[in-house]
Amino acid sequence: MFSGFMIHAWTVATIVAVVAGLVGFFVVLRGSAFVAHAIPNGSFAGAAAASLVGINTLIGFGVFAFFGAFSISALGHRGRHDVATALTLVLMLGLGALFVTLSVEYTPEVYSLLFGEILGVSISQLIPTAGLAVVCVIAIALLYRPLMLSSLLPDVAEARGIATARIDLAFLAVVALATTMTVPVVGTLLIFSLMIGAPAAARSFTDKPLQALGLSVAIALAIVWAAIALSYQTNYPVGFFVGTVSAASYTVGRLWAAWTRHAGIRSPTGPRVGPKYT
Amino acid sequence: MSEALSNGSAPILAVDEVSVSLAGREVLRDVSFAIESGEFTGLIGSNGAGKTTLFRVILGLQAAHGTVLVGGAPRSRRNPLIGYVPQKFQLDPDVPLRARDLVALGLDAHRYGIATPSRARRARVEEMLEAVDARDFADARVGTLSGGEQQRVLIAHALIAAPKLLLLDEPLANLDLRSGHEVVALLARITSEQRIAVLISAHEMNPLLPVIDRIVYLAAGRAASGTTEEVVRTSVLSALYGHHVDVLQVHGRVLVVAGEAGELADTSDHSHTQTQVEIVS
Amino acid sequence: MSAQLAAIFDPGFFTSQIVQVAATVSALAAVVCGTVGVFTVIRGQSFAGEALGDISTTGGSGAFLVGVGPLWGFGVAAVAAAAVMELIGIQRPRGRDLATGIVLGAGLGLAALFLYLDSVYHNTTGATVSIVFGSMFTIASSAIPAVIAFSAIAVCLVAALGRPLLLSSISPELAAARGIPVRLVGVAYLLALAIAIALAAFTIGTILSTALLVGPAAIALRLTRSPARAIAAAAAIGIAATWLSILLAYDSYDWYHQSGKYWPVSFFVVTLIFLGYLMAGLPRRLRRRREIAPDPARG
Numbered sequence: 001m002f003s004g005f006m007i008h009a010w011t012v013a014t015i016v017a018v019v020a021g022l023v024g025f026f027v028v029l030r031g032s033a034f035v036a037h038a039i040p041n042g043s044f045a046g047a048a049a050a051s052l053v054g055i056n057t058l059i060g061f062g063v064f065a066f067f068g069a070f071s072i073s074a075l076g077h078r079g080r081h082d083v084a085t086a087l088t089l090v091l092m093l094g095l096g097a098l099f100v101t102l103s104v105e106y107t108p109e110v111y112s113l114l115f116g117e118i119l120g121v122s123i124s125q126l127i128p129t130a131g132l133a134v135v136c137v138i139a140i141a142l143l144y145r146p147l148m149l150s151s152l153l154p155d156v157a158e159a160r161g162i163a164t165a166r167i168d169l170a171f172l173a174v175v176a177l178a179t180t181m182t183v184p185v186v187g188t189l190l191i192f193s194l195m196i197g198a199p200a201a202a203r204s205f206t207d208k209p210l211q212a213l214g215l216s217v218a219i220a221l222a223i224v225w226a227a228i229a230l231s232y233q234t235n236y237p238v239g240f241f242v243g244t245v246s247a248a249s250y251t252v253g254r255l256w257a258a259w260t261r262h263a264g265i266r267s268p269t270g271p272r273v274g275p276k277y278t
Numbered sequence: 279m280s281e282a283l284s285n286g287s288a289p290i291l292a293v294d295e296v297s298v299s300l301a302g303r304e305v306l307r308d309v310s311f312a313i314e315s316g317e318f319t320g321l322i323g324s325n326g327a328g329k330t331t332l333f334r335v336i337l338g339l340q341a342a343h344g345t346v347l348v349g350g351a352p353r354s355r356r357n358p359l360i361g362y363v364p365q366k367f368q369l370d371p372d373v374p375l376r377a378r379d380l381v382a383l384g385l386d387a388h389r390y391g392i393a394t395p396s397r398a399r400r401a402r403v404e405e406m407l408e409a410v411d412a413r414d415f416a417d418a419r420v421g422t423l424s425g426g427e428q429q430r431v432l433i434a435h436a437l438i439a440a441p442k443l444l445l446l447d448e449p450l451a452n453l454d455l456r457s458g459h460e461v462v463a464l465l466a467r468i469t470s471e472q473r474i475a476v477l478i479s480a481h482e483m484n485p486l487l488p489v490i491d492r493i494v495y496l497a498a499g500r501a502a503s504g505t506t507e508e509v510v511r512t513s514v515l516s517a518l519y520g521h522h523v524d525v526l527q528v529h530g531r532v533l534v535v536a537g538e539a540g541e542l543a544d545t546s547d548h549s550h551t552q553t554q555v556e557i558v559s
Numbered sequence: 560m561s562a563q564l565a566a567i568f569d570p571g572f573f574t575s576q577i578v579q580v581a582a583t584v585s586a587l588a589a590v591v592c593g594t595v596g597v598f599t600v601i602r603g604q605s606f607a608g609e610a611l612g613d614i615s616t617t618g619g620s621g622a623f624l625v626g627v628g629p630l631w632g633f634g635v636a637a638v639a640a641a642a643v644m645e646l647i648g649i650q651r652p653r654g655r656d657l658a659t660g661i662v663l664g665a666g667l668g669l670a671a672l673f674l675y676l677d678s679v680y681h682n683t684t685g686a687t688v689s690i691v692f693g694s695m696f697t698i699a700s701s702a703i704p705a706v707i708a709f710s711a712i713a714v715c716l717v718a719a720l721g722r723p724l725l726l727s728s729i730s731p732e733l734a735a736a737r738g739i740p741v742r743l744v745g746v747a748y749l750l751a752l753a754i755a756i757a758l759a760a761f762t763i764g765t766i767l768s769t770a771l772l773v774g775p776a777a778i779a780l781r782l783t784r785s786p787a788r789a790i791a792a793a794a795a796i797g798i799a800a801t802w803l804s805i806l807l808a809y810d811s812y813d814w815y816h817q818s819g820k821y822w823p824v825s826f827f828v829v830t831l832i833f834l835g836y837l838m839a840g841l842p843r844r845l846r847r848r849r850e851i852a853p854d855p856a857r858g
Contacts, residue, residue, distance in 0.1 A: 029373065033660035034606035041613075041766070083777045086605040087836055090770035094829030097692040097767065101823050142390045149387035152375065155364035156435070159337045159445075160388050161356020190671070193664030200657050203374040207419050212374035237675045243668015250661050254647075257372070 006232070008121045013224040015133045016182045017194065021202075021217030022140050023178045024195035026171065028203070030151045035081060035172065037192045038089035039068045040179040044188040045096030052103045058128055062180040068092055069172035073165075118185050118228065118238050125184060132181035139174050147171060148209070186224075190239045194220050197246025204253030219249055288350045290315050290359070290443050290475045291336065296344035298331055304499055305331050306342070311494050311503035313477060315442065318469045320486040321479040323496030329479040330365070332496070333445050336477075337362060349442060356388060361436030365447040367428055371421035377431045378416045381406050384435035406434040410464060426457025430464065437468065444468075446478040450485060458485050465489070483510070484531050510534075581695040581805050581824070583703060587710045588758040588771060589797025594717050595755040596776030597789045598748060602728045605773045607644060607749075610659045611756040612768035614640040614666035618757075619690040619765055620673035624680065629690065630705055633760045637753035640666055645746055692764040695805065695824040706758065713754040720747055725786055762801070763825040770825075771797055774832035781839040796835065804828040 027036040043065040050060025068088055075084035140147075150157035150164045158164050182191045198220035202212045227241035289312040298306040305328045313319050323329050334340035336348065338355040346353040348360060369375070382403045386393060393399070407416045410430040415423055420431060429449050436444055446465070450458040466489040469476045480486055483493070487506060494503040495510070497518045502509050509515075510532055512525045519536075526533045599608050618636025619629045640662050647658040674690075689697070717724065727734035727741045728748075735741050752772075759768035779792035804827030811822035 028657060031656045033656045034609065037606070037609070037660065037663065082603050082605045083600055083773055083836075086609055086769045086773040087777065087833055089609065090767050090774070090829045091833040093692075093766050094770070094823075094826045094833075097764070097823045097829075098826040100692070101821075101826075141392055144392045145383065145387045145389055149383050152369065152373075152380070152383070153364060153367065153432075153435075156362055156432075157387070158339060159360070159362035159364070161338075161354075162388050187671075190664075190667060192660070193668065196657065196660035197664055200661060203372050207374055207376050207417065209375050209379050237671045239671035240668045240675070243664045243666070243671065247661055247665035247668070 006119070008123060008126055009119050009228055010225075012121045012126055012129055012185050013118055013228055014221060015130055016186055016191070017198075017220040017224045018217050019133050019136045019178050019182060020191060020194040021198050021220035022137060022213065023174060024199040024220070025202070025213045025216045026140070026147060026151065027175070027195050028199040029148075030171070032081070032171075032175075033192075033196050034085050035072060036175055036195045038072065038085045039065055039172070039175050040183050040188045040191045042068045042089045042092030042096075043176075043179050043183060045092045045094075045099060047184070048096045048099035048103065052099045058180065058184060061183055062176075064092055065176035065179040065183075066173065069176040070169070073169045073172050117187070119231070121185055129181045129185060132177060136174060136177050136181065139170075139177070143167065143170060143174070186242065187239055190242045193243045193246040194223060197250050198223060201246075201249040201253035204257040223249060289313055289347075290349055291477070292345075292347040293332075293336070294345045294347075296332075296335055296342050296346060298328070298335060298340060298342045300331070306335070306496075306501075307499045308344075309496070309499075309501040310344075311501060313443070313475045313492070315475050316469060316473045317491045318466060318476045318489055319478070319492045319494060320483060320490040321477055321494045321496065322481070322483045322486075323479070324481050327481075327496040328499055329481075329496060330447060333362075333447055333479065336360070336445065358439060359442045361439060361441030361444045363429070363432045363436050363444070363446040363449060365449075365451060367432060369421040371419060373419065373421050375420050376417050377412055377420055377423065377427075378403050378407060380420050380431055381412075381434045381438055384438040386439075402438060406438045409437065409468065410434040424457065425452050426454075426460060429453065429457070429461050433461075433464070433468075437472070442474055444474055444476045446476070448479055448481070450480055450482070455485075462486060462489055487532065575809075576700065577696050578805060578809060580698050580700045580703065582802055584698055584706050585695065585762050585801035585805065586798050587706050588755075588762040589775070589801050590794045591710045591713045591755045592759050592771045593775050593779070593793030593795075593797045594714055594790050595748075595751050596772045596774075597779065597786060597793050598717070598724060598728050599752060599772060600776045600780055601725075601786075602748075604655075604752070605769065606656060607641075607659050608752060608756060608772045609769040610644075610663040610666075611637045611640055611753055612760055612765050612772070613663055614670070615757055615760040615768070616690055616765040617666045617670040617673060619760065620670055620677055623677050623690065624673055628702060628705070630702060630709070630757060630761045633757035633765070634709065634754065636666070637756045637760075638750065641749040641753040645749055690764070691766050692823055692825050694764075695762060696808075696821065698761070702761075706761070709754050709758055713751045713758070716747060716751040716754075720744055720751075724748055763828050767825045767829055770829045770832050771801070774829075774836060775800065778832070778835045778839045781836070781843070796832075800828055800831045800835070803831060 024036070027033060043061050046060035046062070046064025046067075047057040048060070049064070050057045071088040071091075072081055072085050075088065146157065146162045146167050147170075149160070150162055150167045154164055157167075178195075179191065182194075186194070199212070199216040201219050202215035205215055206212050223242060223245045226245050227238050230236075230241045230245075231238040291313040293312070294310050296306055296309045297304065309328075309332065321329055321332065331340060335342045336346055336353060337360060338353045338357065348354075348357055382393070382399065384406075385399065385402065404413075407413050410433050412427065412430050412434060415427055420428060423431065433444075433446075433449075444465075449461055449465075453461065462485055465476055465478065468474070477494075478486065478490075490506065492504060493506050493509045494501055495515065495518060497515070498520055500518055502514050502518050510525055512523065515525060515534060516522050521536070524535045526535055596608075599605060615633040615637045618632035618634070620632070621636065622629050622632025644655070644658050644662050647661065723734065723739045723744050724747075726737070727739055727744050731741050734744075755772060756768050759771040762768075763771055775793040775796035776789070778796055779789040783789050783792060801824075804824050807827045808821050808824040
């Protein structure tokens with residue numbers, strides 16, 4: 001389980017989890033789950049296109065991910081991305097369907113693109129993934145404060161001269177970047193579970209933003225490690241375990257929050273976690 | 279530089295002949311008034327009178343004709359002299375953010391990078407929480423606080439950057455009477471203690487009358503300003519509205535009543551009866 | 560004239576039973592999606608629609624595994640997912656985004672498992688592509704009665720909900736104040752949404768189903784603001800887009816290097832709808848450009 005090609009899988013999964021935990025924290029904070037779903041999902045078309053014209057799939061992923069981010073940002077109306085996201089996503093997916101149909105040899109790979117093939121990661125994939133991860137982490141660290149304020153209080157952020165539209169675009173670009181690096185290894189459909197499940201679970205356990213951010217990374221790591229181990233033991237796809245373990249961790253978080261709230265009401269000296277005031 | 283400007287005789291805010299048109303409709307017309315340091319001013323007007331637009335003009339977010347001087351200099355975006363407290367504020371109770379975190383964000387949220395924790399920083403946050411009486415719920419999640427508590431945290435968030443002018447957009451709109459009184463009293467205290475100017479918008483002037491030094495009354499896109507006695511008079515408001523209105527004193531409350539139609543112009547809370555119906559595609 | 564027509568409509572287009580079935584099914588799906596989709600856009604629940612579509616992948620692959628028709632799989636998975644979303648809080652504006660996401664993640668995990676099992680037990684990988692992207696030209700005519708039944712249920716449901724649904728979509732507070740059981744209406748609407756998604760997934764594939772749900776409705780709402788007219792327009796746009804796409808796909812057989820492959824209908828549907836959305840936004844964008852005012856006061 002820890003030998004040979006498995007080492008690559010563990011390494012890449014760890015990198016992916018760190019990035020997904022960090023970026024996902026803001027995805028959940030901003031309520032942009034849809035965007036986090038759309039950009040990875042749509043960018044799969046890029047890989048199909050890349051294989052059709054015979055270039056590196058990573059380039060295809062990158063081009064389509066950034067195209068998606070800019071399109072969502074341009075079509076969105078005052079921060080309302082709902083419809084714009086949906087249409088951008090299906091346009092990219094439609095293109096993906098076309099490319100898949102046209103390229104003869106590609107069809108069997110659709111599955112691995114959608115659901116990932118983390119156990120088959122090679123050393124040549126590992127290096128660009130690590131490089132992009134570093135860029136991602138630096139970008140999040142740079143954006144941290146303005147992103148935080150414009151996510152929480154957009155009016156105040158604007159009043160303080162923060163270009164909220166530009167921050168929004170920058171954030172979408174970070175999601176696109178995270179997508180480009182993670183999708184080829186964990187699949188388009190499941191990076192999303194990691195980006196939502198881990199941070200959503202984390203916020204049940206702490207009130208402090210930085211702690212929640214750290215916890216989000218920790219939970220994402222736990223999810224992928226557990227998924228790889230389970231997949232190795234059972235031979236079932238990693239994606240299945242990532243999806244279900246994410247949902248399970250969220251459920252545990254919700255139960256924990258409900259329990260502490262319950263306990264908090266019983267002992268008035270305890271920390272105030274639940275809504276007492278109306 | 280800001281010290282020198284605010285201590286001098288120049289007003290901290292001077293609005294001169296400001297006009298704004300939105301979607302072909304004139305929202306503000308030739309609005310002029312000035313605010314001195316340490317003054318508590320009420321910006322009064324019914325819904326749609328242009329209060330939020332005027333704030334956006336002062337903050338440099340809205341294109342307008344006319345001049346606006348903040349601390350003697352032309353208005354600009356990212357003006358450290360201005361603190362802003364928004365009207366709408368909704369945060370889920372599950373967002374991991376304590377009251378003190380939100381206040382700390384007020385210090386330097388426009389800077390890139392992660393803040394380096396320091397004793398001075400913590401002390402400053404503590405001082406602000408103290409100033410708005412928010413120590414008791416400093417470690418509670420912002421989303422779980424009551425409207426009045428959230429309002430106080432937001433005021434601390436704005437004050438921590440040491441502004442010379444504090445703008446509050448309808449802070450009383452969603453508060454019950456008691457919390458409203460507390461917030462008004464808090465603001466009055468801050469105004470005098472910290473020698474800053476406060477401009478507070480409201481559609482209902484009565485809760486503010488005991489504490490405000492001056493009033494800016496907005497109606498039909500135009501403004502009248504001065505002390506309450508100067509502005510809230512039948513002659514002044516009638517000229518402003520463009521038709522006859524009566525100003526009545528009832529048990530210490532001021533009512534502005536439209537003339538013939540007998541329509542109440544400023545006595546009830548309009549915000550709950552008007553719902554925006556908009557289909558955004 | 561007939562020669563020109565023949566150039567547009569390939570020989571055998573109208574007599575082909577495959578085309579007839581595809582046209583019938585897609586028209587029904589377009590009407591249902593138009594009706595439900597207008598409310599989806601007004602309620603800002605595109606993500607829920609998209610998630611239900613993706614989750615019907617789970618149902619489709621599950622159905623393939625046990626050997627029943629995909630439409631039933633789509634329907635069951637979408638309805639079940641809608642129920643779970645409702646349970647964990649789709650009614651809260653910010654929370655629903657998360658609720659949708661969590662359910663979506665878990666659903667996709669299951670889809671991964673089912674598709675894997677499909678490939679193990681049925682020794683085929685084609686299932687993924689046909690479930691995910693749909694294959695309109697392979698719909699059997701025997702599926703039509705079920706499609707009609709599903710469509711009737713969804714349209715009747717929306718018609719029965721009618722004005723309370725509209726009011727609670729525009730302003731839940733206002734609806735609650737007038738005594739409308741907002742949550743119940745929301746649940747019933749989610750059911751209609753799940754059925755619409757199942758039909759759309761059946762027609763253009765699970766992950767593209769959102770296009771048919773949200774696209775025509777979003778275009779219609781850009782063109783008209785009256786909800787009733789928007790529903791009619793959305794249905795008409797949906798039918799136009801799918802029929803035109805069927806025609807284009809039928810003609811596309813020898814477009815690319817004489818590849819001898821039909822281009823996917825779904826691709827044309829999605830592209831036409833996206834172009835339609837961009838064009839419908841042009842008038843407003845032009846108007847806005849004219850309104851930008853001078854700014855002498857800016858310091």
